[in-house]
Amino acid sequence: MLVAVLSGFLVALAAPWLTRWFGDRVGWVIALLPLSITIYLLTFIPDLADGGSVRYSIEWIPALNINLSFHVDGLGLVFALLISGIGTLIMLYGGGYLQGHHQLGRFYLYILMFMASMLGVVLADNIITFFVFFELTSLTSYLLIGFDHNASKSRYSARQALLVTGIGGQFLLVGLILLAIAGGGWEFSVLVDQADVIQDHALYVPIMFLILGGAFTKSAQVPFHFWLPGAMAAPTPVSAYLHSATMVKAGVYLMARINPTIGGTDLWQFVLVTFGAATMLLGAYLAVQRTDLKQLLAYTTVSSLGTLTLLIGIGTDVALKAAMVFLVVHSLYKGALFMVAGTIDHETGTRDIRVLGGLRKLMPITSIGAAVAALSMAGIPPLFGFIGKELVYEAVLDLDTFAIIIAVVAVVSNILMVVVAGITGIQPFIGEEKETPKHAHEAPASLYIGPLVLGTLSLVVGAIPALIDTSIMEPAVSAVAGQPVEVTLYIWHGVNAMLIMSIITVAVGVVVFMGRQQLRSVTNQTNLLAALGPEAIYAHLLAGLDWLSRTQTKIIQNGYLRFYFLTIIVVLVVSAIYPLMAYGNIQLAGDLSDVRIYEWVVVAIVLMSAIMAVRAQSRLAAVAALGIVGYGVATIYILYGAPDLAMTQILVETLTVILFVLVLYRLPQFATLSERGSRIRDAIIAGTGGLLMTLLVLVVSNERFYDSISQFHAEESYPSAFGRNVVNVILVDFRAIDTFGEIIVLAVAGIGVYALLRLRLWEDRSEEK
Secondary structure (H helix, E strand, O other): OHHHHHHHHHHHHHHHHHHHHHHHHHHHHHOHHHHHHHHHHHOOHHHHHOOOOEEEEEEEEHHHOEEEEEEEOHHHHHHHHHHHHHHHHHHHHHHHHOOOOOOHHHHHHHHHHHHHHHHHHHHEOEHHHHHHHHHHHHHHHHHHHOOOOOOHHHHHHHHHHHHHHHHHHHHHHHHHHHHHHHHOOOEHHHHHHHHHHHHOOOOHHHHHHHHHHHHHHHOOOOOOOOHHHHHHHOOHHHHHHHOOOOHHHHHHHHHHHHHHHHOOOHHHHHHHHHHHHHHHHHHHHHHOOOOEHHHHHHHHHHHHHHHHHHHHHHOOHHHHHHHHHHHHHHHHHHHHHHHHHHHHHHHHOOOEHHHOOOOOOOOHHHHHHHHHHHHHHHOOOOOHHHHHHHHHHHHHHOOOOOHHHHHHHHHHHHHHHHHHHHHHHOHHHOOOOOOOOOOOOOOOHHHHHHHHHHHHHHHHHHHOHHHOHHHHHHHHHHHHHOOOOOOOOOOOOOOOHHHHHHHHHHHHHHHHHHOHHHHHHHHHHHHHHHHHOHHHHHHHHHHHHHHHHHHHHHHHOOOOHHHHHHHHHHHHHHHHHHHHHHHOOOOOOOOHHHOOHHHHHHHHHHHHHHHHHHHOOOHHHHHHHHHHHHHHHHHHHHHOOOHHHHHHHHHHHHHHHHHHHHHHOOOOOOOOOOOHHHHHHHHHHHHHHHHHHHHHHHHHHHOOOOOOOHHHHHHHHHHHHOOOOHHHHHHHHHOHHHHHHHHHHHHHHHHHHHHHHHHOHHHHHHHHO
């Protein structure tokens, strides 16, 4: 299982080279990975259908009780199958959509990392492991949304998505830690058994709101919904994958995963039903105002995410069954429609619905996939979308309170979804052929295979729901409910309230679709309210943060190194004076009686050289004086038994003096530019800083709260680390993480230098000229 999760990261690293080797056919090669994972995941179905689950765990950070633990139950399997199955189609689609793109390898690098991160999210059992993968999805989605980094809109949208989901992630981390503390465990599978303890805990309310903060930002619930439509700046393969079936549903998965643990309370139901219903209605309403195909689909995705949140909040067996079915329904039709939108854009050069029409004859295969997906979105039998919509209506009617209000919200939202289904999946292909920026023709196979496969699945599963009801849906619903739930799906339930609501939805939806131009004109009248909406608030907050950054930069980062040092020393002195004075009983260490004469000589030389460096009227003289200071320090190292440090100090000082001389030789003649008063001020501050550091060293040396660790290092250097050089052992064993951090800093700096060298800005400028 660990291989299945991490294989995406490994193949991602090889993606640029695979792209060079296989060229435009690389998508077919890379698609073998998610296809293999899908086949592997299908082997879990028999065990899960029998009520079992599969766990895998290895120690990661045992001291903190953090393990790389994974748990495959019905809920995780449904999500993992969607991630890997649709991922297979996206890998094919991406190769065709970005054919010839010079950054195709980078696209596969990012999207494979994202796929692996999502698999980690839905299969992780340990809370910290889950959070690490959860945040990796935010990071990789940032890279994917900003794939076209030369476009300012892509950069802005990527930053917006990262900030919104990243801030939510910080709330989530706190909530998960509190959850582990309240439940006494770090595994989701363990915390389920502590549901009563957690819900009665004093921290229950903050735990719930902190976790929902992370879930709501990730799954674009009101008022955090605005980042998802903005993310449509990403290439269409990214939108089809991240914003229909995977990333945006990570928050939904989180709510479903913790539902047995902290769900079921009145507060839980009220919050999720309220936010879910509001998101459901607002997303559908905003969708019908749009004319861009991807924007239309993005806002209906917001509405669908609200529907899933609403259903999880209702929490009945029927509602949870509706949530799992609608989860699959939405992934199938929305993934297909996003790919259709990208195909239309790829072949016609536009996504504006106002200039599209008559494409059925020019793109017949694509039109079939679009029609099937649109009909499923509208809830037309025998497609799977019909079953999902009936279950949604049954769930809202099952509410104890506000059933009528929520039912009306559901019907109105679904009517608007029918309208959008017609606009995105039907309208571009009917009517008279319109002139488009590019002459349209049927897309290559890699672009229409995805919609056809997803549409076929929606049709087959809708007509024969017994294929998945007990084998896949039942374990998933049972996992969300926290207890066994029987699931039997039917396409025909007889004439009942849900069927009547479905008929009304489709009939009114068709009528409204016919008058969609008037509907768009009416709804556009409310666009003025957007100036008061959450996106405008986000923009104002970001602008305020930019202003604050610029202002403090002008004050603090003024460009003069001497002022930086001055500020650091003054702040240090002011910060240290009060603690020293408050401590009161200051006893200085130091018995000067055993200081040898040659040690006094070395100290005197260092002090005189430091004074000479300050007073020198020549740069070379100042450099020479600083060199003497460095060699004096090296001498002290030798006197106190540290020849290796002395050797390092001598080498560094020698190299520094040589480099200084080479550079300073090129500078203008030395001149005194500062005023006498400034020099006196600087001398006082510098002297105060030096005296403070001396005082601190003497005080700290005299106050030992713990035994010196030096003896431990000397004794354990060889037996524990198998090294006789204590300094080396400290660096690579006892302080390995610190050293590793320094190596990372150097590596990042090296990569930055290499990237700057590869920019070749001079060539770009010459081309511009």
